Amino acid sequence: MLFLLATQKNIQLTNYKTGLDYAKTQDQNDTLAYYRNQFHIPKDKEGNDWLYFTGNSLGLQPKSTQNYIQQELNDWANLGVEGHFEAKNPWMPYHEFLTESMAKIVGAKPIEVVVMNTLTTNLHLLMVSFYQPTKTKYKIVIESDAFPSDRYAVQTQLDFHGFDANEGLIEWKPREGEELLNIEDLETILDQQGDEIALLLIGGVNYYTGQYLDIKRIAELGHAKNCMVGIDLAHGVGNIQPELHNSGVDFAAWCTYKYLNSGPGSLGGLFVHEKHAHNKDLKRFAGWWSHNKDTRFNMRQPLDVTPGAEGWQLSNPPILSMAAIKASLDMFNEVGMEALRKKSEQLTGYFEFLINELNNDKIKIITPTDPKQRGCQLSIQVKDADKSLHHKLTKANIITDWREPDVIRCAPVPLYNSFEDVFRMVEKLKEIL
Template sequence: MQKNTLDYAKQLDQEDPLAHIRREFHIPKDESGKEWLYFTGNSLGLQPKTTQEYIQQELDDWAKYGVEGHFEAKNPWMPYHEFLTETMAEIVGAKPLEVVVMNTLTTNLHLLMVSFYQPTKTKYKIVIESDAFPSDRYAVQSQLKFHGFDVEEGLIEWKPREGEELLHIEDLETIIEEQGDEIALLLIGGVNYYTGQYFDIKRIAELGHAKDCMVGVDLAHGAGNIQPNLHESGVDFAAWCTYKYLNSGPGSLSGLFVHEKHAYKKDLPRFAGWWNHNKETRFNMRQPFDVMPGAEGWQLSNPPILSMAAIKASLDIFAKVGMDALREKSIKLTGYFEYLINQIGSDKIKVITPSDPQQRGCQLSVQVKDADKSLHQKLTENNVITDWREPDVIRCAPVPLYNSFEDVYRMVEILKSLL
């Protein structure tokens, strides 16, 4: 039986086997030294305390070895991206062959669409969520234009029903049944940025593949949050950023997944660079292009080490904790948050994120009737960092790595006082 008291929240923290992990992160503080209540790990994750040490190691080795750091550094730079692969694969439920860290999110989506969006005159349409993150929309619109198609005709939107915020898989099924012969690609956000709704990506892949459509997933709001089990899902490709739930720092690199079934298709269309060329002959320099198998076959350039060092610092924490334990805490933490919001007992406020834990990650999108951004500003003035989305939604993400049950309790008490 949950309780709406500070003592109960503190008791939950005392019983939490992951409570100590919070101490491994820098919690932002105001000028007086008071910690902020930080609920925007869905926009930018907090910095692990080891990040500076990991980056400093590479700076020291650069100073010490110069170019020889590619081979002589403590963590040699030549294969550095490989140090990230195994843990990243575990986080997203993939085989190491299927995952690589490179570039940034939208760049990777474009590189993947070079291979997996191969339209014909009759089968060229792309399906996205109607409220997909803008960069996804812009990316697919530009792909349609690049291939000479009209955006209005080529872009199909999977929309909520009238008066609702959430999407129904049955409506996507209808779209595919009716237009599947004209659809070349489904590109769906695994967790919707606005509502926090987590989609059944295995079911989406099955629906798309039944009509010979390629299926891709943007996991920007999913990686490190939910367990997408990408290999088992059967999706053709996926990409995600690492600076949200994966805590790698502002604008850091992206992760990329290509299903094993495509790993050895050397004839897949793709852009090429020397880093997706066979690593055994890469430095021969005069060999014809020989693409590597697996996700590494989509790399173009050598890895940016300083950014990867920050990713490694975070991934080492994930490896220690494990996604099963994180997901278990996430369900409890978000469930308590939802309980407290519902205890406010006002018809002005509701959670639009699904109540079913299997249909959401740790983000709750709280809709406040007749509110405007001044509510968000008042929260900020009270040391609460949340994310405002027009017209009336506060996005809040209690991240299980570093948010506590007491954080959640105090945040809701402040919100209640402002209402």
């Protein structure tokens, strides 16, 4: 059976088939299948693996993570404070061990990336530098369905600077009767109000629909009106290839506990474009770790901001969290984003095919059909939703997540989800429906 995948830009014929044998064959031919066994897969009471489709909320734990953290616990036990310099992985420069791998994942230069703090903290720190409103150019553009944390962050920034958040916040909305954003509508907003807009803060992958937006085009549109452009990559990092340096965006921030599998509440990361790397006049909230590393321990000197993204650091980092991140990044470095994206597109295409084969008007996929316009998440909209479908899936040990008012988010993650996972999930969905 053939599945015709049609988009505005291209038409692609894909030979997806129904049946468990097809799914098993795809897994046998999958060059990344080995990595599934490198993760702890939660199990039910009978010892069967859960069908885990919530890597978009919390990624599974790599089996190597425990050893990475244990190494630091051992060095702390055996060396005490000397671990900052004498540990196997010295703590003093530990964040530098993560930089190159993280830069590859987001398509950046090492000077543009640092792992620190949490996502919303980083967004606020970045807005201190890149949201510099005037009386006439002060408005901020976000997606109408931005993640709540982004909305609260920009609302409070507007309020902090003395502006009415209701007036200063501009929402880029889908057209009536549609779920997805259209770049032409952002262009219209900027044509009409660009002289009043100081900042665009847009999610690279929308958390609700899974839509992957054209980051480079957003940057071009914003910069044409002298706006700063920032990207929230919470649902994009480790999932898409954002090519941040080439996109030209001014800054970006992300968490690492979703697709980067670093553990609940783990540290985030940020990107500041190289064009800002040596601008010491940028306003910022600074701390000890913002200071030039060569003279940091001279202690009684005025602030000399270290170049690049590291200049936005405040304090020495929590090593145990960074050890978990290192465990994951070492795996990503081994696999490479090209291979992950290829499998991701295959998994979501297969998933989409099977759901469409159900031909059930109670559900609808609202994520873009074009694989290039989505990450590895499919958002299933439920007609007359009351959350009961999600509860029944959970009871069957199929772990998805629900987002109000009517969407079940499912993310077949290429590092640990299989074609058989997708097949069995849709079979159970069919049974429940």
